[in-house]
Amino acid sequence: MAAVSVQGLSKTFGKKQALCDISLDVAPGEMVALIGASGSGKSTLIRHIAGLERGTGAPCCIDVFGKRLQEAGKLTREAREIRREVGVIFQQFNLVNRLPVLTNVLIGHLGRIPAWRGTLGFFSREEKQAAMASLARVSIDETARQRSSTLSGGQQQRAAIARALVQGARLLLADEPIASLDPASAKRVMETLAEINRQDGITVVVSLHQVEYARRYCPRTVALRDGVIAYDGPSTALTPAFLRELYGEASEELILPEDEPAVAPAPPPRSRSVPEPAFATA
Numbered sequence: 001m002a003a004v005s006v007q008g009l010s011k012t013f014g015k016k017q018a019l020c021d022i023s024l025d026v027a028p029g030e031m032v033a034l035i036g037a038s039g040s041g042k043s044t045l046i047r048h049i050a051g052l053e054r055g056t057g058a059p060c061c062i063d064v065f066g067k068r069l070q071e072a073g074k075l076t077r078e079a080r081e082i083r084r085e086v087g088v089i090f091q092q093f094n095l096v097n098r099l100p101v102l103t104n105v106l107i108g109h110l111g112r113i114p115a116w117r118g119t120l121g122f123f124s125r126e127e128k129q130a131a132m133a134s135l136a137r138v139s140i141d142e143t144a145r146q147r148s149s150t151l152s153g154g155q156q157q158r159a160a161i162a163r164a165l166v167q168g169a170r171l172l173l174a175d176e177p178i179a180s181l182d183p184a185s186a187k188r189v190m191e192t193l194a195e196i197n198r199q200d201g202i203t204v205v206v207s208l209h210q211v212e213y214a215r216r217y218c219p220r221t222v223a224l225r226d227g228v229i230a231y232d233g234p235s236t237a238l239t240p241a242f243l244r245e246l247y248g249e250a251s252e253e254l255i256l257p258e259d260e261p262a263v264a265p266a267p268p269p270r271s272r273s274v275p276e277p278a279f280a281t282a
């Protein structure tokens, strides 16, 4: 059973075709990067898998851990239940700024406790301990009592990861979580994602602007171009030269200056067809 199975997903916004016939399986425990130039459809795809958008047209469907999330442009009855297992991290707006960090992490319990307790902010000692343990996992437990607005961008992203841990998410969707961070903070956030993937077996799908992070942290990369999957396979194959072949001038957006090798690497396969994925997608 796949963690995520997307079949024939298309999405149009007015006349703009944001996604075109996307089919994609992600196996449980995989850490997959989604890359592509600005406007290629990364956020739109993630929002569909999170159940925040509905596909356009009849044939498309998305399953999460074997349960149907949406079909033919409609969310299913199971969507709510599925969302409890899916943590979502955005580039910004991850936390309620005026609330303490601990409260933001406790919000991860909301899907599993009676609504009145959530509304009144009544959390048990065990729930608070779980939230503190999650903050310790992402190494920011000392910030628990601070207002979230006082955290750095990287700390905010790690608090959002802690919230997903408290939520008990089996799938973590991270939409450009490091786009606004300095390189050191970006590295910490990517390391944290890789660690929870490795240690907790949480499936991670992370959209990234820079391919270097995909190569370093994600064994598999799915590259989008104009709403179509242009590549799906090992991240190590994504050399600057191959990216230029895939994206032309737009590849500049995806390559950090230090990605540029001093000596040109061996040329990638000439075909633009999708190489064999190196990972199970059952």
Ligand SMILES: Nc1ncnc2c1ncn2[C@@H]1O[C@H](COP(=O)(O)OP(=O)(O)OP(=O)(O)O)[C@@H](O)[C@H]1O
Binding pocket: 013, 016, 017, 018, 036, 037, 038, 039, 040, 041, 042, 043, 044, 045
């Ligand atoms: N709500 C919307 N209404 C209209 N058009 C949209 C909407 N959301 C996305 N689009 C369009 O769909 C296309 C894909 O957008 P998307 O945000 O998914 O790309 P992206 O790869 O995530 O880009 P970026 O890296 O800049 O965030 C773009 O042309 C965008 O303008």
